[in-house]
Amino acid sequence: MKLPDGPRLMSPLQILQLVIDPPKYLENCADKYGDRFTLRVLGNNSPPVVFFSHPEAIEAIFAGSEGLCPADQLELGRITHVFEPLTGPQSLIAKDGSEHQRLRQLLMPPLHGKQLPRYGEAIANIAHSVTENWSVGDCISIRQYTARMSLQTILQVVLGLGPGYLYDQLQQTLETYLEWVNSPLNSLQFFWPALQQDLGAASPWGKFLRQRQQIDDLIYTVIADRRREATGEDVLSLLISARDENGEGMSDRELRDQIITLLLLGYDTTASATAWVFYLIHQFPHIRDQLVAELQTLGSDSDPTQAVQLPYLTAVCREALRLHPIALISQPRVVRESVTIRGDRFEPGTILVPCIHLAHMRSPTYPEPKKFRPERFLERRFSPYEYFPFGGGSRSCIGMALSLFEIKIILAIVLSRCQFSLADLGPVRPVRRGITIVPSDNFKLIVENIRSSPILSLV
Numbered sequence: 001m002k003l004p005d006g007p008r009l010m011s012p013l014q015i016l017q018l019v020i021d022p023p024k025y026l027e028n029c030a031d032k033y034g035d036r037f038t039l040r041v042l043g044n045n046s047p048p049v050v051f052f053s054h055p056e057a058i059e060a061i062f063a064g065s066e067g068l069c070p071a072d073q074l075e076l077g078r079i080t081h082v083f084e085p086l087t088g089p090q091s092l093i094a095k096d097g098s099e100h101q102r103l104r105q106l107l108m109p110p111l112h113g114k115q116l117p118r119y120g121e122a123i124a125n126i127a128h129s130v131t132e133n134w135s136v137g138d139c140i141s142i143r144q145y146t147a148r149m150s151l152q153t154i155l156q157v158v159l160g161l162g163p164g165y166l167y168d169q170l171q172q173t174l175e176t177y178l179e180w181v182n183s184p185l186n187s188l189q190f191f192w193p194a195l196q197q198d199l200g201a202a203s204p205w206g207k208f209l210r211q212r213q214q215i216d217d218l219i220y221t222v223i224a225d226r227r228r229e230a231t232g233e234d235v236l237s238l239l240i241s242a243r244d245e246n247g248e249g250m251s252d253r254e255l256r257d258q259i260i261t262l263l264l265l266g267y268d269t270t271a272s273a274t275a276w277v278f279y280l281i282h283q284f285p286h287i288r289d290q291l292v293a294e295l296q297t298l299g300s301d302s303d304p305t306q307a308v309q310l311p312y313l314t315a316v317c318r319e320a321l322r323l324h325p326i327a328l329i330s331q332p333r334v335v336r337e338s339v340t341i342r343g344d345r346f347e348p349g350t351i352l353v354p355c356i357h358l359a360h361m362r363s364p365t366y367p368e369p370k371k372f373r374p375e376r377f378l379e380r381r382f383s384p385y386e387y388f389p390f391g392g393g394s395r396s397c398i399g400m401a402l403s404l405f406e407i408k409i410i411l412a413i414v415l416s417r418c419q420f421s422l423a424d425l426g427p428v429r430p431v432r433r434g435i436t437i438v439p440s441d442n443f444k445l446i447v448e449n450i451r452s453s454p455i456l457s458l459v
């Protein structure tokens, strides 16, 4: 088997470059080796890890197509096991095959697009309450606020929690926990099991275990409350009432693993994506002005959820997620039986990685790929193998509809009240935060004006 070419550097040096500046390293490799290349980034005896960005190769990995690569020849990449200390072994992302499918079927209905209008009013109110104390002249670190809005949304949708003691406690503890887990230094522990030693409360791993216990205690309290009165239509209530083919419900431990998975995967991703949109539209104020003009077409008595249908707002969000896709790759797949993809044969054990970032940077698909140009999404449709910020195939993101809905409502509510400018016109770099890519910290907005009557009012 001849693998696609790739850098000859020793594995630790490849890992280092990938950890320090992942988008740049991947782009350099694509410039040198083309739309598929092999890295050795899983330790000293790393199996070959092949990155793909050509739409036909992405289709073969996600969907399988005749003569190419049936999806059942691939299984879940072992990389997701690094998340087990966070999500637990019963989590959807740790499962494969029929168990994975079963869990997806349980988790998806409440997050489906048809259900979302039910959450519209709550999200609009969250966006309003988190931002209502801003005054003209304030210098805002917007990511802090998008994080709060995203966390409050997910607590309501997933746990069915409204304001109150448990909501406040969970919000506070999760904020601190995720800041800690996502810091570049602490996140290293998940990749190096030797560092996972509980040497007391002050040791890094000891601190992680104690924070995790605090959150677990709160989640188990919510589960116990909900078991007593499972009335809501939130994700937790539906999971509690679900039964398998033997009539068995989920144990508390299984419930906890799914809930924490949704909180961890849904909170930070949406917060960062919303922050990127705020940054990009203020880097190019004519785009912000066009968005505001589009909001004005709705009229002040419109329901904010109507904003979700606006074509330019939708194009702006899509283009932001193309340029800065939050997750650079889809979950890696391991070859179980030999497969051939676009003429290359891969043997069992090879790891295949659909690279979101590089697929979104292909100039044949996206002319001037580094340019923020929302119009490209009004001019043509892109296939799910050319554009896939939420991954694809059997493991695609189950929170896609919710997060897009949420980002648009937040933008509509905030922009209809406040006008901003960028505090610093210096460049904002994409930086790694845990496994996501977020705007660097030097990005702040100044509140220039607050409209006395917002373009859209709350319902």
Ligand code: HEM
Pocket (backbone or CB within 6 Å): 092, 093, 104, 111, 154, 261, 262, 263, 265, 266, 267, 269, 270, 273, 325, 326, 327, 329, 330, 331, 332, 389, 390, 391, 392, 393, 394, 395, 396, 397, 398, 399, 400, 402, 403, 404
């Ligand atoms: C802008 C926000 C988000 C982005 C960019 C994003 C991106 C992704 C990506 C790239 C994947 C991997 C897909 C693959 O391997 O092909 C994923 C998986 C996943 N996401 Fe999201 N996500 C976002 C929001 C959310 C939200 C709000 C939730 C939950 C409410 C969520 C829950 C999940 C889960 C559970 C998986 C694993 C699915 C599986 O393994 O079957 N995500 N997401």
